[in-house]
Amino acid sequence: xxxFAFHIAATDGAARTGTITMARGTIxxxxxxPVGTAATVKGLRPAxxxxxxADIILGNTYHLMLRPGAERIxxxxxxxxxxxxxxPILTDSGGYQVMSLSALxxxxxxxxxxxxxxxxxxxxxxxxxxxxxQRLLGSDIVMAFDELVALPAPRDVVEAxxxxxxxxxxxxxxxxxxxxxxxxxxALFGIQQGGLxxxxxxxxxxxxQAIGFDGYAIxxxxxxxxxxxxxGVLDYATAQLPEAAPRYLMGxxxxxxxxxxxLRGVDMFDCVLPTRSGRNGQAFTHDGPINLRNARHxxxxxxxxxDCPCPVCTGPAAVSRAYLHHLVKSGEMLGAMLMTEHxxxxxxxxxxxxxxxxxxxxxxxxxxxxxxxxxxx
Amino acid sequence: xxxFAFHIAATDGAARTGTITMARGTIxxxxxxPVGTAATVKGLRPAxxxxxxADIILGNTYHLMLRPGAERIxxxxxxxxxxxxxxPILTDSGGYQVMSLSALxxxxxxxxxxxxxxxxxxxxxxxxxxxxxQRLLGSDIVMAFDELVALPAPRDVVEAxxxxxxxxxxxxxxxxxxxxxxxxxxALFGIQQGGLxxxxxxxxxxxxQAIGFDGYAIxxxxxxxxxxxxxGVLDYATAQLPEAAPRYLMGxxxxxxxxxxxLRGVDMFDCVLPTRSGRNGQAFTHDGPINLRNARHxxxxxxxxxDCPCPVCTGPAAVSRAYLHHLVKSGEMLGAMLMTEHxxxxxxxxxxxxxxxxxxxxxxxxxxxxxxxxxxx
Ligand SMILES: [Zn+2]
Ligand SMILES: [Zn+2]
Numbered sequence: 001x002x003x004f005a006f007h008i009a010a011t012d013g014a015a016r017t018g019t020i021t022m023a024r025g026t027i028x029x030x031x032x033x034p035v036g037t038a039a040t041v042k043g044l045r046p047a048x049x050x051x052x053x054a055d056i057i058l059g060n061t062y063h064l065m066l067r068p069g070a071e072r073i074x075x076x077x078x079x080x081x082x083x084x085x086x087x088p089i090l091t092d093s094g095g096y097q098v099m100s101l102s103a104l105x106x107x108x109x110x111x112x113x114x115x116x117x118x119x120x121x122x123x124x125x126x127x128x129x130x131x132x133x134q135r136l137l138g139s140d141i142v143m144a145f146d147e148l149v150a151l152p153a154p155r156d157v158v159e160a161x162x163x164x165x166x167x168x169x170x171x172x173x174x175x176x177x178x179x180x181x182x183x184x185x186x187a188l189f190g191i192q193q194g195g196l197x198x199x200x201x202x203x204x205x206x207x208x209q210a211i212g213f214d215g216y217a218i219x220x221x222x223x224x225x226x227x228x229x230x231x232g233v234l235d236y237a238t239a240q241l242p243e244a245a246p247r248y249l250m251g252x253x254x255x256x257x258x259x260x261x262x263l264r265g266v267d268m269f270d271c272v273l274p275t276r277s278g279r280n281g282q283a284f285t286h287d288g289p290i291n292l293r294n295a296r297h298x299x300x301x302x303x304x305x306x307d308c309p310c311p312v313c314t315g316p317a318a319v320s321r322a323y324l325h326h327l328v329k330s331g332e333m334l335g336a337m338l339m340t341e342h343x344x345x346x347x348x349x350x351x352x353x354x355x356x357x358x359x360x361x362x363x364x365x366x367x368x369x370x371x372x373x374x375x376x377x
Numbered sequence: 378x379x380x381f382a383f384h385i386a387a388t389d390g391a392a393r394t395g396t397i398t399m400a401r402g403t404i405x406x407x408x409x410x411p412v413g414t415a416a417t418v419k420g421l422r423p424a425x426x427x428x429x430x431a432d433i434i435l436g437n438t439y440h441l442m443l444r445p446g447a448e449r450i451x452x453x454x455x456x457x458x459x460x461x462x463x464x465p466i467l468t469d470s471g472g473y474q475v476m477s478l479s480a481l482x483x484x485x486x487x488x489x490x491x492x493x494x495x496x497x498x499x500x501x502x503x504x505x506x507x508x509x510x511q512r513l514l515g516s517d518i519v520m521a522f523d524e525l526v527a528l529p530a531p532r533d534v535v536e537a538x539x540x541x542x543x544x545x546x547x548x549x550x551x552x553x554x555x556x557x558x559x560x561x562x563x564a565l566f567g568i569q570q571g572g573l574x575x576x577x578x579x580x581x582x583x584x585x586q587a588i589g590f591d592g593y594a595i596x597x598x599x600x601x602x603x604x605x606x607x608x609g610v611l612d613y614a615t616a617q618l619p620e621a622a623p624r625y626l627m628g629x630x631x632x633x634x635x636x637x638x639x640l641r642g643v644d645m646f647d648c649v650l651p652t653r654s655g656r657n658g659q660a661f662t663h664d665g666p667i668n669l670r671n672a673r674h675x676x677x678x679x680x681x682x683x684d685c686p687c688p689v690c691t692g693p694a695a696v697s698r699a700y701l702h703h704l705v706k707s708g709e710m711l712g713a714m715l716m717t718e719h720x721x722x723x724x725x726x727x728x729x730x731x732x733x734x735x736x737x738x739x740x741x742x743x744x745x746x747x748x749x750x751x752x753x754x
Contacts, residue, residue: 038703038704038707038709039700039703039704040704040709040710040711042709042710042711043710043711043714044711045694045711045714045715046694047693047694067703067706067707068675068699068702068703068706072675072676075676076676076678076697076699076700077678082697082699082700082703083696083700084694084695084696084700279710298445298449299449299452299453301453301454316424317422317423317424317461318461319460319461320453320459322445322453322459323416323453323459323460323461325445326415326416326444326445326459327415327416327417329444329445330415330444332415332417332419333417333419333420333656333710333713333714334417334419334420334421334422336710337420337422337710337714338422
């Protein structure tokens with residue numbers, strides 16, 4: 001079994017479909033990674049996540065370092081054994097949450113000092129500590145630690161953060177390679193920065209390739225810039241990154257975001273949207289998102305989506321919108337469980353559809369049909 | 378398929394094991410019925426409830442009449458189709474919740490007027506309306522509507538409530554029989570009252586038998602009187618009821634309550650304890666209840682109960698106490714889901730153990746061993 005092998009089976013325009021082969025399993029691309037923030041994809045058992053079609057999930061370094069703690073997870077045999085998911089796990093670097101969730105953050109060239117949002121305890125996060133935590137978790141795909149800026153921001157601020165992120169990328173690489181036991185089994189991804197600036201993005205892509213990574217993430221997007229601006233960056237950003245390595249668009253997104261990004265050559269995605277929306281009573285469907293709190297569903301015997309293959313929509317355990325409306329209105333746990341199961345199943349079915357369309361060189365048609373129906377209501 | 382057939386396969390002392398055969402399925406007795414208050418056993422899919430070993434669940438008339446409404450459930454095809462449980466459902470009469478949850482209750486010989494605890498709307502509950510609601514739900518085992526008194530209470534209050542309950546039992550019987558479409562497919566249980574008074578209990582049992590029911594519940598216990606007082610009543614109450622009909626102890630109970638009641642001849646139980654405790658981080662085990670919030674579980678790789686056959690404790694999806702501790706401490710939905718799944722599995726395994734012990738005429742030994750270990754810590 002190779003440590004990390006990306007194979008492109010077919011292309012259609014800028015889009016690609018293929019596989020990433022790792023010791024813990026094969027990841028079909030384009031891939032959507034459900035988010036398992038606190039060592040659980042909220043509301044789903046690992047077997048349910050897998051049954052939905054997920055080949056890989058994401059774990060959050062920031063949340064896990066604070067609770068239950070990376071050293072504790074290591075003592076308990078690593079994140080896979082801890083949560084009962086034996087397939088690949090990608091861990092983020094913790095940088096995004098450190099800067100968005102914690103308080104009293106203080107940035108320096110060394111890293112970021114911060115106070116836990118749980119109990120106020122002070123911690124230090126650096127490229128070296130982020131990589132160490134991801135190693136303690138037993139991560140399969142480790143993310144370099146980078147610095148983020150909220151957009152819009154002046155060009156010099158974006159440029160300085162990008163430049164620092166590239167220095168941190170080199171430190172992340174060195175830290176990763178310093179522990180061969182883990183480095184010979186795991187992969188390391190670098191993260192492109194540069195905001196909405198094509199030249200900064202190119203510079204970042206060049207710096208990352210000079211260091212060398214197994215895969216390349218496109219960072220600093222999906223932070224409020226809007227879909228047109230994001231697609232505008234993707235129009236050039238994917239081509240700036242190596243063709244032979246997977247490209248990962250972090251934190252994206254809505255189904256239409258994903259379709260547009262796949263058209264532009266992105267291979268991997270993660271987002272809390274299907275799980276978080278599920279807990280809030282929102283279901284994604286081929287006809288766009290619907291809110292199950294709405295009284296119009298109260299006596300609707302139809303499933304959430306007649307074209308969804310998930311167990312909530314079809315098969316012996318399928319339920320009606322009327323039942324889900326009742327569960328959601330009543331605050332019943334089962335409502336959140338089933339809505340989440342559907343949303344993750346819907347996302348995975350979308351990825352399967354995108355992969356099949358690329359393989360058949362019919363992606364443009366698939367995307368046009370999907371987007372027309374999705375936006376029709 | 379008979380409408381309702383109770384077959385006693387074996388007895389051991391006062392205890393009995395057998396089956397209740399109904400159109401929607403066979404119920405192995407002694408049976409524990411998980412409580413599905415609002416058309417869901419909280420935190421479990423129907424398939425998970427069934428996999429735990431449950432042959433029948435309980436639905437709450439009071440909760441369902443208020444939300445989503447009995448008429449609405451009838452329009453949607455009945456409670457079984459609505460929630461996706463195709464085996465027998467017993468519905469309570471709503472009397473207990475009307476008197477414990479609602480406000481501004483006003484009792485009369487006709488019934489109980491009350492205000493919804495959800496929105497303050499005023500409703501009237503009577504034997505006739507209770508039976509009608511249970512029919513609209515499509516209940517398999519319908520409970521007579523009775524009047525409850527909180528204990529301790531003066532004897533004349535207990536006696537008056539018992540006497541009224543017997544008049545309401547006759548009205549419940551008449552209401553049930555007035556709708557043959559339902560009555561030819563469902564069963565009706567009467568409820569013995571009389572507090573802790575043996576003579577009143579005997580009088581109540583006689584009145585119920587004069588009316589005639591498919592099964593007989595022992596009501597008005599597990600309301601704070603304590604286990605010794607409850608067992609004191611059971612020592613004579615079961616023998617006051619027909620031997621050839623199932624005896625149902627409502628709202629009981631803790632595992633040791635159930636063992637003691639089975640020893641005294643009870644055949645059916647329901648209780649919110651395993652589901653509610655699961656949501657609160659408490660697990661039942663052969664060594665007594667444990668609270669997973671306790672820090673002593675933080676690095677314990679053992680399962681909740683090494684002798685429990687549930688999927689949380691054994692098999693490919695089993696998890697450690699350390700993981701459950703983390704989930705419960707983090708308020709993760711999966712913690713409540715898994716703890717509930719274990720507790721329901723533990724209860725069902727206990728019932729299976731009791732049934733097997735009665736069949737082998739070794740119940741006294743089984744009960745002594747179970748209770749000694751359960752109380753040892
Ligand atoms: Zn679905
Ligand atoms: Zn268990």
